[in-house]
Amino acid sequence: MPSGDYDPDAAERHWQQEWVENETFAYPEETADPDTAFAIDTPPPTVSGSLHWGHVYGSILQDITARFHRMSGSDVLFPFGYDDNGIASERLTEDELDIRHQDFERREFQQKCREVCREYESDFTEKMQGVGVSIDWNNTYRTISPEVQRVSQLSFIDLYDQGREYREEAPAIWCPDCETAISQVETEDAEQDSHFNDIAFEVVGAESDPDLPAEFTISTTRPELLPACVAVFVHPDDDENQHLVGEQARVPLFDHEVPIIADERVDMETGSGIVMSCTFGDQNDIEWYKAHDLDLRVAIDESGHMTDLAGKYSGMEAASEAREAIVTDLDDAGVLEDRWEISHTVNVHERCGVGVEFLVTEQWYVEVLDKTDEYLAAGREMEWFPDKMFSRYEHWVEGLQWDWCISRQRSSGIPFPVWYCTDCGEEVVADKADLPVDPLSDDPPVDACPSCGHDDFEPEEDVFDTWATSSLTPLINAGWDWDDEAEEFTMERPEIYPMDVRPQGHDIISFWLFHTLIKCYEHTGEVPFDQTMINGMVLDENREKMSKSKGNVVAPDEVLEKFPVDAARYWAAGSAIGDDLPYQEKGLRAGEKLIRKLWNASKLVESLAPEPYPDEPDELREIDRWLLAELDREIETISTQLENREFSKARDGLRSFFWGTFCDDYLEIAKQREDASARYTLRTAHRRFLKLFAPLLAHVTEEIWHQDYGEESIHLTDWPEPLGIEADHDAGATATSVVGVLRKYKSEHQLPLNATIDEVEVYGDVRGFEADITGVMHVDDLSVHPDAEPPVETVVSGIDLDYSTVGPKYGGDVPDIEAGIEAGDYELVDDELHVAGHELDADEFEVERTRELQAEGDLLDAEGVVVIVRNEE
Ligand SMILES: [Zn+2]
Numbered sequence: 001m002p003s004g005d006y007d008p009d010a011a012e013r014h015w016q017q018e019w020v021e022n023e024t025f026a027y028p029e030e031t032a033d034p035d036t037a038f039a040i041d042t043p044p045p046t047v048s049g050s051l052h053w054g055h056v057y058g059s060i061l062q063d064i065t066a067r068f069h070r071m072s073g074s075d076v077l078f079p080f081g082y083d084d085n086g087i088a089s090e091r092l093t094e095d096e097l098d099i100r101h102q103d104f105e106r107r108e109f110q111q112k113c114r115e116v117c118r119e120y121e122s123d124f125t126e127k128m129q130g131v132g133v134s135i136d137w138n139n140t141y142r143t144i145s146p147e148v149q150r151v152s153q154l155s156f157i158d159l160y161d162q163g164r165e166y167r168e169e170a171p172a173i174w175c176p177d178c179e180t181a182i183s184q185v186e187t188e189d190a191e192q193d194s195h196f197n198d199i200a201f202e203v204v205g206a207e208s209d210p211d212l213p214a215e216f217t218i219s220t221t222r223p224e225l226l227p228a229c230v231a232v233f234v235h236p237d238d239d240e241n242q243h244l245v246g247e248q249a250r251v252p253l254f255d256h257e258v259p260i261i262a263d264e265r266v267d268m269e270t271g272s273g274i275v276m277s278c279t280f281g282d283q284n285d286i287e288w289y290k291a292h293d294l295d296l297r298v299a300i301d302e303s304g305h306m307t308d309l310a311g312k313y314s315g316m317e318a319a320s321e322a323r324e325a326i327v328t329d330l331d332d333a334g335v336l337e338d339r340w341e342i343s344h345t346v347n348v349h350e351r352c353g354v355g356v357e358f359l360v361t362e363q364w365y366v367e368v369l370d371k372t373d374e375y376l377a378a379g380r381e382m383e384w385f386p387d388k389m390f391s392r393y394e395h396w397v398e399g400l401q402w403d404w405c406i407s408r409q410r411s412s413g414i415p416f417p418v419w420y421c422t423d424c425g426e427e428v429v430a431d432k433a434d435l436p437v438d439p440l441s442d443d444p445p446v447d448a449c450p451s452c453g454h455d456d457f458e459p460e461e462d463v464f465d466t467w468a469t470s471s472l473t474p475l476i477n478a479g480w481d482w483d484d485e486a487e488e489f490t491m492e493r494p495e496i497y498p499m500d501v502r503p504q505g506h507d508i509i510s511f512w513l514f515h516t517l518i519k520c521y522e523h524t525g526e527v528p529f530d531q532t533m534i535n536g537m538v539l540d541e542n543r544e545k546m547s548k549s550k551g552n553v554v555a556p557d558e559v560l561e562k563f564p565v566d567a568a569r570y571w572a573a574g575s576a577i578g579d580d581l582p583y584q585e586k587g588l589r590a591g592e593k594l595i596r597k598l599w600n601a602s603k604l605v606e607s608l609a610p611e612p613y614p615d616e617p618d619e620l621r622e623i624d625r626w627l628l629a630e631l632d633r634e635i636e637t638i639s640t641q642l643e644n645r646e647f648s649k650a651r652d653g654l655r656s657f658f659w660g661t662f663c664d665d666y667l668e669i670a671k672q673r674e675d676a677s678a679r680y681t682l683r684t685a686h687r688r689f690l691k692l693f694a695p696l697l698a699h700v701t702e703e704i705w706h707q708d709y710g711e712e713s714i715h716l717t718d719w720p721e722p723l724g725i726e727a728d729h730d731a732g733a734t735a736t737s738v739v740g741v742l743r744k745y746k747s748e749h750q751l752p753l754n755a756t757i758d759e760v761e762v763y764g765d766v767r768g769f770e771a772d773i774t775g776v777m778h779v780d781d782l783s784v785h786p787d788a789e790p791p792v793e794t795v796v797s798g799i800d801l802d803y804s805t806v807g808p809k810y811g812g813d814v815p816d817i818e819a820g821i822e823a824g825d826y827e828l829v830d831d832e833l834h835v836a837g838h839e840l841d842a843d844e845f846e847v848e849r850t851r852e853l854q855a856e857g858d859l860l861d862a863e864g865v866v867v868i869v870r871n872e873e
C-alpha cells in the first residue's frame with residue numbers, strides 16, 4: 001500500500017529502468033495482425049545537437065497516444081530512429097571538432113561523423129528513457145546504418161526504374177557555404193540589410209542615333225552580378241522605355257554588350273522599371289535564361305567567390321568583398337547615380353542562414369511538379385489532427401516551383417548506387433540484390449557499357465539529400481525489401497503498413513511529411529498513414545520562440561532537475577493538438593499537485609477499504625451506483641477525446657472529475673461509511689482512476705498500481721470499459737452537493753462530523769439518495785421537496801457603483817449618490833437606478849441581491865438546491 005510521501009525521483013528512475021529491462025513495451029511480433037497492430041511513425045530526431053523541449057514535448061504527446069492505444073487492446077509499434085546522415089550531422093561534426101570536411105578523405109571524415117553522432121545518440125536514448133516514453137528499444141534504427149542505406153538505395157532504383165528520377169545539368173539552388181546543391185524546401189526567407197544601387201548603363205549606338213537616350217538606370221542590390229549580366233529587360237507595357245527594345249546596352253566596368261528585350265515578367269514598380277538579367281540572381285533570371293536562350297555567364301563559383309570572368313575581382317568573396325569593390329569602382333567611374341540602405345527579404349539556406357545562389361550544375365531530381373494534383377489528393381486522404389494543418393500541406397504543394405533535387409555534394413551521406421560510362425555517359429545503376437553499395441569502392445554490376453560496350457566507368461560521388469532517406473521511415477519500420485528470387489518488393493511486417501499515425505511538428509510538414517508521402521505513395525501506391533498528428537512548438541513564458549540568440553532556451557534537463565517527469569508530462573498535455581505551448585512553471589506545479597493528490601487519495605482509499613478487497617455486493621447503495629455511473633460517463637468522454645487527440649480536454653476533464661467529484665465529494669462521504677458497498681466502490685473507482693491517469697502520469701500510477709494491485713505493469717492492463725451502471729445523474733449530483741454543504745455547516749459550527757443534525761429540508765430532487773444523506777451526515781429528520789417552491793425571497797441588499805464611469809460622469813454629485821444608496825433612499829425603475837436626483841444607466845452600477853429565508857432555520861449556500869437546517873446545538 002502507498003505509505004509515507006511519494007518520492008518521484010526514486011520511483012521514476014526505478015520504473016524507467018524496469019520498463020527498459022523488462023522490455024515492457026516490445027512490439028509483440030509473433031501475434032502481429034493488421035487489425036490489432038497500431039504503428040506510430042515517430043520522427044527520428046536529426047543528430048545535429050542536443051534534444052530540446054520541442055522534441056520532448058512531441059514525444060510525450062506520442063507517448064500518451066501509444067499508451068492509450070496499448071491499453072485499449074492494440075499491439076503498439078513505437079519505434080525510435082536517429083537521423084544521422086546528411087548535412088546536419090556533418091555540420092555538427094565540423095563545429096564540434098572545429099574541422100572542415102573538405103580537408104579530409106571521405107571515409108576518414110565519415111568516421112569522425114560517426115564518432116560525434118554516437119555520443120549524441122546515446123544522449124537521445126537517455127533523454128527519451130528519462131521522460132518515460134514507451135518506446136520499443138528493440139525497434140530502433142539509424143539512417144546511416146547499412147540496413148537503412150539498402151532501403152534508401154532501393155527507393156532510388158525503384159523510382160529510377162519507374163522513370164520518376166532524372167539527372168540534368170541545369171540551374172540548381174546552391175548554398176555557397178555548405179557548397180552543395182539544395183532543394184526548394186531547404187530555403188527560407190530572411191530579412192537582411194542591404195543597399196539599392198542605381199547604376200547607369202550606356203545605350204550602344206546612342207551617339208549616332210538622336211532618338212536614343214545616352215543611358216538608362218538599373219537598380220540592383222547585387223552589383224557583383226554585373227559581370228554575369230546577359231540581358232536587360234523592359235516590360236512590353238512600359239511605353240516610356242519601349243524604344244530601347246531591340247537595342248544593345250553596355251555593362252559598366254565590364255564593357256560587354258547585352259541585348260535589351262521585352263518581357264512581361266519585369267516588375268515595372270521597382271526602380272526604373274528596367275532590369276538586368278544575370279546568371280543567376282533569382283528565379284526570374286532562370287526563366288529568362290530558358291525563355292530567351294540567353295548566354296551563360298558564370299561569375300560566382302561553388303564557394304561563393306568571383307570567377308575569372310569577373311576580371312580583377314576574381315577570387316573575391318562575392319556578396320561582401322567583390323560587392324564593395326565594384327560599388328567603389330562604379331562610383332569612381334561616375335556611373336553610380338545613387339545608393340541607399342534598405343532592408344529586404346532574401347532567400348537563404350535554412351541550415352546555415354547563408355544566401356543561396358543559382359548555379360548550373362549536374363544534379364539528380366525526383367520528378368514532382370507533374371503530379372502535384374495527385375499528391376494533394378493523397379494528402380487529403382489522411383485524417384489530420386488538427387484539421388487546419390492540411391492547409392499548410394496544401395500551400396506547400398501549390399507553391400512548388402522545382403522538382404526535388406536529391407543530390408548533395410557532401411561527404412557523409414548515403415551514396416547514389418550509380419556509375420557512368422566514361423565514354424558515352426550512360427548511367428549504370430546497381431543490382432538491387434547487391435545493395436547497399438558504395439560506387440567509390442564497389443564495382444558496377446556490368447563489365448561493359450550496355451550502350452557503347454566501353455569498359456571504363458566513373459562512380460557518382462554525390463550523396464543523397466538526408467530527406468531522401470528519412471522520407472522512408474514507414475518502409476524502414478515495415479521492413480521493406482527486395483526479394484531477388486521472386487523479383488518483387490516485400491515487407492517483413494505488412495500488418496503495420498500503412499501506419500496508423502504520423503506524429504510530427506508543424507515546421508516539417510513541407511520537409512518530412514510531404515516527402516514521405518510522395519515516396520511511399522510511389523513505391524506502394526498507398527498513402528503511408530491513416531492519420532497525421534501535428535504538434536506545435538514550445539515557446540518561452542512570454543510566448544516567444546525559444547532561440548539561442550535570444551537566450552530564452554529552457555533545457556529539458558534543467559526542468560527535470562526541479563520537477564518530476566510526470567509533472568512535465570502533465571504540462572505537455574495541456575495544449576490543443578497543433579497549438580504552440582508556452583513553457584510555464586505554474587503548469588508543472590499544477591502537475592506536481594495532482595501527483596500528490598493522487599498519492600494521498602490512494603492512501604485514503606487504502607485505509608478506508610483495506611485488503612481483502614470486497615467482491616461486488618448484491619446491492620450497491622444509490623450514491624455508489626451514482627459515482628460509478630458518473631465514472632462510466634467520464635471514461636466514455638476521455639476515450640473519445642484521446643481518440644481525437646484532444647489531450648488538454650482529456651487531461652482537464654479527468655483532473656477536475658477526480659479532484660472534485662471523487663476526492664472532494666465522494667471520498668468525504670465514504671469516510672463516514674464502513675459498508676461493503678462503499679469499499680467495493682472505492683476500490684473499483686480507484687483502479688479505474690489509476691488506469692485513466694496512466695497514459696498521462698505514467699510513473700506515479702505504475703508505482704501505486706504495484707503497491708496495490710500486483711505485478712503486472714498498469715500500462716499492459718486493459719483500458720477501462722464502462723460498467724453500464726444506471727443511476728440518476730442529476731439527483732446524485734444534487735445529493736453530493738447537499739452533503740457538501742452540510743459538512744461545511746458542521747465545520748463552521750465546530751460540530752464533529754458524526755454530530756447529529758435535527759432537521760434538514762431539501763428543496764430539490766435527491767430522491768433515492770435520502771438514506772445516503774441522513775446516514776453520512778447523521779440527519780434525524782430529512783424532508784425532501786422536489787417540486788415545491790422554497791420559502792426563500794430574493795431581496796436587494798446593496799448597489800455597487802462602477803466608478804470608472806460614475807466618477808467622471810457625476811463628479812461632485814457622487815457623494816450624494818453614495819449617501820442615497822447608503823440610506824436606502826433609491827428606486828430601481830426598469831434597468832435604471834433613481835437616486836439623489838440622477839437616473840443611472842444599467843451599465844453604471846450593479847445590483848447585489850441576497851436570498852432571505854422566510855422561515856425558521858439556517859439557509860445553506862448550495863449550488864442549484866435550497867437546503868434549510870434546523871438544529872439545537
Ligand atoms: Zn548552407
Ligand SMILES: [Zn+2]
Nearest residue numbers: 421424449452
Ligand atoms: Zn558507354
